[in-house]
Amino acid sequence: NAGVTQTPKFQVLKTGQSMTLQCAQDMNHNSMYWYRQDPGMGLRLIYYSASEGTTDKGEVPNGYNVSRLNKREFSLRLESAAPSQTSVYFCASSEALGGTPNEKLFFGSGTQLSVL
């Protein structure tokens, strides 16, 4: 049971390039999330998907798009990367339908992204 799997683990981009971060979970969870983690700051929510077929903005959505491809997969796309998007990105999932409050998240191991 792999849990939450993210690819790639590391990526270096030039300003203006695009890329997609992949995330898949094998726990049959309904809700999925993308966070970014920056030094000296807590994890911040970028986008989330409360159920298959729905996506919503989180705290810091600008510059990102997401796709809930199916129940297992939730991808994050940077259309035109900027140095401010240098960060560690974490995908997470939770069991409840609708992202019910009071429920723990399961995280992937992260993608370290550098934008030059």
Added chain:
Amino acid sequence: GESVGLHLPTLSVQEGDNSIINCAYSNSASDYFIWYKQESGKGPQFIIDIRSNMDKRQGQRVTVLLNKTVKHLSLQIAATQPGDSAVYFCAENRGTGFQKLVFGTGTRLLVSP
């Protein structure tokens, strides 16, 4: 503004000691709190959670205490081991209908043999 914060950025203890990691929160409406452990190069790992209708909850070697009067949360680790060395985050859930965890910046726990 409201925030989730930590009293100490780094805590150094000896193996076998008990560790206490503290967290302050300011949103009195938050009703759910979680502690996560993050080892270097890995994603956060759930440790323990507590709802606001509880003052204390125990897990395996860990205890979370919630003091709603002073808006304070603590994580106690008994008989700390080198494998406990990591960054520990508290988070409060301010969500209303969707998951909205607000994470603190973390406390690094260093355990010396």
